Structure formats: structure tokens, C-alpha cells
Amino acid sequence: MTTTHTPGAGPEPRAASPRVVIADDQELVRTGFRMILTARGIDVVGVAADGVEAVSEVRRLRPDVVLLDIRMPRLDGLEAARQILAEAPECRVIMLTTFDLDQYVYAALAAGASGFLLKDVTPEHLANAVRLVDTGDALLSPSITRRLVERCAAGSAARGGPTPVPHPDLDALTPREREVLTLMGHGLSNAELAREFTLSEATVKTHVARIFAKLSLRDRAQAVVLAYETGLVTPGTG
Secondary structure, eight states: OOOOOOSSSOOOOSSSOEEEEOOSSOHHHHHHHHHHHHHHTTTEEEEEESHHHHHHHHHHHHSSSEEESSSSSSOOOOHHHHHHHHOOOOOOEEEESSSSTTTTTHHHHHOOEEEEETTTTOHHHHHHHHHHHHHHHSSHHHHHHHHHHHHHHHHHHHOOOOOOOOTTGGSSSSSHHHHHHHHHHHHHEEEEEEEHOOOOOOHHHHHHHHHHHHHHHOHHHHHHHHHHHHHHHHHHOO
16 A cells, blocks of 8 residues: 655654554464564554553553554454543554455544554565654555545445545635645545645645644545545545
8 A cells, every 4th residue: 555644734753753552363463463563663562462452551551652453353353443532642653454445444544543564464564654644644545545535435325335424624714725625535635636726835725724724634534535525525526
């Protein structure tokens, strides 16, 4: 999967290396990921074999980033992510999947995950992904996030999913911010938004930062989900 870094769309990177907890029911995965990250200067402060342990370790250690396997015993990664982010909203969650376009992608994004990694990820991609989400960015590029959410949202609509309900804070957005959020939902990058509105990228970054603040969004992935859930973007529109 492609990663993207959108400077200015989130908090500045921390000076220190991110502190990480790895949760996976396969010991080889936990050990391998720990060795990869440690060798690249990233501090793995804890590991967990299931979702219950993951929630406990995050509560105890307060890491910056958590790698969560979606399928784990006792408590799956989705529910673990919800509990972790409810207690530690500043934490970033990366979901680990075995297959691309996992059926739980939309639910994980809605739960607050900042992105996804396949378990056969390369060592460099793994380390870069952890550093990326630690800055407040989404791990997936806007276009990939859009395709993933659109695919899942289309499936939900086909099954008679719920009618979109406006977000109570959408009224706090200016007309331009609402336009920016809608086009973010379509997967446009900051550079593309700047061209669309004939603005500088610095101005676009300011709009994006204000949208995140007003709607209490962590990153671009959450912005895309919100755009779909509120009906600003509908599956199939381009």
C-alpha cells in the first residue's frame, strides 16, 4: 500500500522516536516486527497476544502508536481499537491485515484507525508507516483511502445501510471548509485541492487543519469516513 505525508495537515513530528506497542496472536509476527522496529531506532515498549492484553498494555504504557492485528482471541482488533482510542485518543492505531481490502477496513477506519499494513510489509515500509502515523497523518494515501471506503460504503448501501445523518459540528465549517472536506472525501491531496480552488498549498493546509480541529478529527482517514457518513460524498460519485 502507498503511503503519503501531508505536511501541515496534522501535528508536527515528535522530536523523540515513537513508542510502540505490538499486538498480534502470532509470536513470530510480534518478534519479527519488534526486531525490525528496534533495529531502526523505534522504541517497542510492549507486546500483546490478544486484544485484552493490548488494551491493558496501552493503558499501562501510553504508547504513541499501536500495531493491532484485526483477528485476535478474546477481543478482536476492532473492539480493542475502540477501547484504546476511547481511553487514549492521542494514540495512533495501525491495523494489521492478512489480505488487501480486508472486509473490516471501513469498520476499522470508523473506529479511528489511522491506516493499515499487510503482514508481509517490508521492513522499511513498516518503520516508515509507524513514523508517518506518529505525525498525525493517515497511513493510506487519500486516493487509496477513498477507494477502500467507497467499496465498503457501497456494500453497506446495497444491504440497506442507514441514511447518512449530518454531523452536529458540520455547521461550524465555513462554506470553503465544507468544500475542502467534500473533496478530501473524494481523495484529493493538498496539491490537488490547491489547484482546484486556485489557492496556495499553505492556505489549503490551514483549511485542513481547521477542519480537523472543528470536527475533532485525527487525520485524513477519519475525514474521508466522516464525508461518507454525513452524505457529503456518496459511493460512486467522482
